[in-house]
Amino acid sequence: MNPFDLSGPEFLVFYVVYIAVIFIAAEIYWRVRTARPEAPLPTNPYEIAYLRGGAREAARVAVMGLVGRGIIKQFEGRQLQVAKERATRLPDPFERRTAEFFGTRRLAGDKALTAFVQEPLRSLAAKLESAGLMLDGKLRGERVLLTLAVVAALWLMAGIKIAVALGRGRTNIGFLILLASVASIAAIVMFYRTARTRAGGRALSALTNLNRRPVGTGSNFSEVMLYAAIFGVAATQLEANPYYRKPNEGGESGSGCGSSSGDSGGSSCGGGSGCGGCGGGGGD
Amino acid sequence: MIADRFGLSWRGKLSTAILANRARIDAIELIADDYLDAPATKLRHFRALAREIPLGLHSIHLGLASTVPVSSAYLDRIARVADVIDPASFSDHLAFVRSGDTEIGHMHAPIRDEATLDSTLVNLARTERIIGRKPEVENIATLIDPPGCAMTESEWLAKLLGRCQNRLLLDLHNVHANAINFGFNAGTFLDALPLDRVHTVHIAGGKWIADDDGNRRYLDDHLNPVGDPTYALLETLAAKAPNPLTIILERDGRYPPMRELLDELDRARAAVTRGRAQRERS
Secondary structure (H helix, E strand, O other): OOHHHOOHHHHHHHHHHHHHHHHHHHHHHHHHHHOOOOOOOOOOHHHHHHHHHHHHHHHHHHHHHHHHOOOEEEEHHHEEEEOHHHHOOOOOHHHHHHHHHOOOOEOOOHHHHHHHOHHHHHHHHHHHHHOOOEOOHHHHHHHHHHHHHHHHHHHHHHHHHHHHHHHOOOOOOHHHHHHHHHHHHHHHHHHHOOOEOHHHHHHHHHHHHHOOOOOOOOOOHHHHHHHHHHHOHHHHOEOOOOOOOOOOOOOOOOOOOOOOOOOOOOOOEOEEOOOOOEOOOOOO | OOOOEEEEEOOHHHHHHHHHOHHHOOEEEEEHHHHOOOOHHHHHHHHHHHHHOOEEEEOOOOOOOOOOOOOHHHHHHHHHHHHHHOOOEEEEEOOEEEEOOEEEEEEEOOOOOHHHHHHHHHHHHHHHHHHOOOOEEEOOOOOOOOOOOOOOHHHHHHHHHHOOOOOEEEEHHHHHHHHHHHOOOHHHHHHOOOHHHEEEEEEOOOEEEEOOOOOEEEEOOOOOOOOHHHHHHHHHHHHHOOOOOEEEEOOOOOOOOHHHHHHHHHHHHHHHHHHHHHHHHO
16 A cells, blocks of 8 residues: 555554554664663752753742741842851852842742853753763753654655655645644644653652652651652742742742642641641551 | 661651651562562562562561461462562561361461471471572561461471571560560560561551450551560560561551651660670670
């Protein structure tokens, strides 16, 4: 059977199957290529936050940590300013740079902050890359080639059919062009949706599943930081968290109560915010 | 310098606190029986964890010290968990938990005689064959001294270990509780054991209870802080045991803030350090 002899609708059905086969093959190849069975499980909150949500999330966790430790102070209207005498002594360059951002009183704007802390984040990203949790330069290059290969395969099949159709005096090629275009965009989205490797995705999934209990007043700050890194700063519901908004407070990043409930309850209480309260019991 | 480890039993409610305080926790212990029906994905998460921190897989329901054979079906389920997680060690108690097809629901001290000893050895061999790992065997606490015993607990344990190569998971709080309840000296008990077979140690807390007649017993409940006598036993053990020890603090409920558990681990570290110093001096 020559697929190029199929009628227009028949070829479209064939082409959908072809797209599926190409996508599945490419996904399997990419998963195998980025799997690393012995990849480590990160426990540094900034590394976890970066793995989960990139520079923006790492910066948010850093701000929350610095506020919680009193190195950045909160003022009226949730404006933040660093306590300079302590900021200069911070040993972690990422924390020190984050603190510098609040040299003057300002809101924790995500975009400006993220741009400001790029430099120290590079070494953090490099660590995750060398651990096989995020795509390094070589894998990013392979991702470009793989995406190009998928798009080329999609348009090769479509292009031949279009040429055959036009040669036979047919002009009903609109759906095929649309389908090839949509599939090409989907391929780009599929391979560029995350900078994590498969091993990185698995590590994040493991951390999420191993840490389902909400943290609360009985928790020390390192526990809160870890929890924020894994689930997002909004999940901590603590006053020390400048990104957390009480339900009636509004604000761009305030989502009210975080969605941090565990799989079988917990015994922790919120840290005095509007959404506080004690989780249920149960345990494994 | 012997590199001893100090860790906690993994509990869902402590998970974030354990990972957040990883720098002060050298090892963890996971109850295998809680994850028999867990999907492979969940078990693989523990495998990832086991690559980061030495993880001992601990079972509570095999019933090794019994004339009743260990359930093959149960061993198969434990083996599945162990195969996926690939733990650093595997252990269970020297207790009986079922009679025929009847599950008792908790661990009982075995009748300490030759017959139970022989069948325990058979159970240990079967367990090793099916799980693929030689189980460490743990001494248990009991409120009832089994009737018809031909040997003391230390004699029975020493005899068992003399006839197999399994390691002894020494629960010091169980030793302490039994010593109180049955009036023997815990230090003498330790001296009767082959301490060169001890690699893992449990410590825990307990409380006094009284029956209707007002008779007081000491209960190993894992709900209270570790007491001074247990730390003293740990020091004694560290002075005599030649191998690196993994000391696991067991806590099963009424969880205090993690800093209190870490303080207990620090006290255990201090006790072991004192014991190791004595060992070097001698």
